[in-house]
Amino acid sequence: MAKNELNIVPPQAASTHLAIVQLTRAGDLVQTLQAASEIKKEKPQIQLTLVARKHYSDSLKFLLETVFDNIVTIDTPKLFSSNLDNAFSELSQTLNLISKTPIDALxxxxxxxxxxxLCGLIKANHKLGPWIGSDNQDYISDKWSQLLYSTVTQGPLNPFHLVDLFKLIIGVKTKKDSNAQQMTPRKPVIVVHPFASTDxxxxxxxxxxxxxYSISKNHEDHTIYVVGAxxxxxxxQEIFSGQLIKTRKNIVNSVGKTKLKDVFERLTEARLFIGHDSLIGHLASLAKTKTMTLALGSVRPWETAPYGANNLVLSPRAKCFPCFPTEKCAQYICHSDIPYQVVTNFAGLMLKDKDLKLEIEKSTSPFLTGSCRIFLTEFHKKSNLIDLCEIDIKSGNTADILRPLYRMTWALLLGELEENREFPLLTKEAHGKLLSVMDGIKYVYELSEFGKKYSLSIVEEVAKDSPSLSKIKANSQKIDEIDKLLSLVKNSHPSLAPVIDYYNIARANLPGGNVVEIAQNSFFVYQDSALATSILNELIGKTLAEYKINLNQNSNTVSR
Known part of the structure; x- marks a missing residue:
């Protein structure tokens, strides 16, 4: 099936049957569940089908069944069997189960x-997200999926939480989170999951x-359950091998001894969860339990922090954080940036029924927190998207500065959502890097304008009574040259990769059944690219202007 045979519209139109494919890990399934639950609230009559891997979905079935009407599991070993007959049989059965009821949106x-x-094989009236057609071509036709594909998988400049991106792709209307933490009475219980998927x-x-040892000693009236697979x-066993921890009677090692359902039930009664970025942290947010996440290594907390308000996230200030999963690292320098005393102190603050942000601000010691960053999650007052708000704000790196500017740009252009933000703090080095970014933006803007020009020239030439094929080809070659030049700009200005990659994907998925329609849509994509760079240029310009104002004020104060 070619993409032109489909009507690409938001899935709100799917008033009958919406099918969601999530074949990645268990944590992604919980985040998918959080997004899907919102569309179910908006449209209670909608039929929701989940397609997931059996290995991950079976243990979460007790939660998935609360939102999804149908759950189709894929047994990966059978589907990828070396016996082709068995593989085809498994695939055929899976497709029949998925399409048992006609699908309005996939x-x-x-x-x-x-x-x-798989999505290329499933029949549906509308398709969102990536899929491969019968022509063996990749298609991503909706804007939010194009953004996810061009930013989340490429580097540290995606500014949105994954649950919010899932919601925006599905078509959930952004609104205030009505589910406050710990609405039900809680027991004196702390759940700790000291593990993660990689070292x-x-x-x-x-x-x-x-x-x-420290938390158990400071809170002897609480029982600490250590959970894990x-x-x-x-x-x-290594954690509990120490002599001191063996003396503590209020710590229970339940690792490998309980099912996921039991862990979730424990979380629903707990007052606090502490752990790394993992499935258990997502379950804690689903249970409306206060969470403290220690984000290390390749974790990008603005994407994967437990979804909900007032969750605490601690991350390193190391320049290499977050690293890319494929990067080699033998030292794990970022692991030493978060002192264990900070964790134990903040655990005590989180167990108080007081304003957490205020308590942290009052008790934060520069001696202990100088090497780590402290964030609280909250929903933005205007866009209602989740935000990672730093408490002890210091000047960040270029990615930290650009990420909120990208977020304001994408939210406005793709979702018509407005956000107001404080100006980021800049160092002299960051100021210089932003000036370089603006040079790159100028190149992208000019190339986008040329793209508009040549796309429009094709439309005008085709509209003539006797169109010139040589002129149409010449303009098409000019557009190809623009794409090559944009790749060069991306190499010299990697901070502009999100905007260049996004519009590359948009141009690769241009709708249209003939040359005129494709050229017209090419014009609109280049126009959007020029608009995005204009907005980004204006935001960076205002940030630099604010930096100069502050610099002058500080200079005047010193001179006095």
Whole structure:
């Protein structure tokens, strides 16, 4: 099926049957659940189908069934069997189960090749997210999926939380979160999950031994449950091997001894959850439990922090954080940036029934927190999208400065959502880098204007009584040259990768059944690219102007 055979519209139009494909890990399934629950609230009559991997969905079925009407599981070993007959049989059965009821809208939130091929085979009136057609071409036709694909998978400049991106792709209307934390009475229970999917994302066991000992001693009236999967039992044994921790009677090692459903029920009664970026943290947010997340290694907390207001996130100030998952790192320098005393102190603050932000501001010691960053999650007052708000604000790197500017740009252009923000703090070095970024923006803007010009020339030439094929080809070649020049700009100005990659994907998915329609849509994409760079240029310009004003004021104060 070619993309022109489909009507690309938001899934709000799917008033009957919406199918969501999520073939990645369990944490992504919980985030998908959080997004899907919102569309179910808006449209209670809608039929929701989830397509997920059996390995991850079975343990979460008790939660998934509360939102999804149908759950189709894919047994990966059977589907990718070396026996082709068995593989085709499994695929055929899966497709029949998915399409048992005609699908109005199919949404792929997986962004992996197997999910794209699968979505290409599933029949649906509308398709969102990436899929591969019968012509073996990749298609991503909706804007928010194009943004996710061009930013989340490419680097640290995606400014949106994944749950918010999932909501925007599905078509959920942004509104204030009505579910406050800990609405039900809680027991004196703390749940700790000291593990993560990779070594770079978790502390060594001895550090967790110190934290558990300290928290248990400071809060003897609380029971601390350490939870985890069976394959984390060995690490748990190392944590509990220390002599001091063995003296504490209020710490319970339940790693590998409970099912996920039992862990979730424990979270619903707990007053606090502490852990790294993991599935359990997402379950804690679903249980409306206060969470403290220690983000290390390749974790991008603005994308994956537990979704909800007033969740605490601690991350390193190391320049290499966050790293890319494929980057080699033997030292794990970022692991030493968060002192264990900060974790134990903040745990005490979170157990108080007081304003957490105010309590942290009053008790924060520069000696302890100088090497780490402290964030609280909250919903933006205007856009109602989740925000990671830094408490002890200091000047960040170029990515930290550009991320909120990109967010304001994309929110306005793609979602017609407005956000107001404070000017970021700049260093002299950051000021110089932003000036360089503006040079790159100028190139992208000029190339976008040329793209408009040549796209319009094709439309005008085709409209003539005797169009010149040579002129049409010449203009098409000019457009190809523009795309090559944009790639060069991206290499010299990597901070502009999001805007260049996004519009590259948009141009690769131009709708249209003939040359005129494609050229017209090419014109609109270049026009949007020029508008995006104009907005970004204005935001950076105002940031630089504010920096100069502050610099002059400080100079005048010193001279006096």
């Amino acid at each position: 949404v792929n939130l997986s962004f992996c090749k197997p999910s794209q091929y 770079r994302k978790r502390w060594k066991p001895h550090k967790w031994s110190e934290i558990l 069976p394959n984390e039992s060995q690490l748990a």
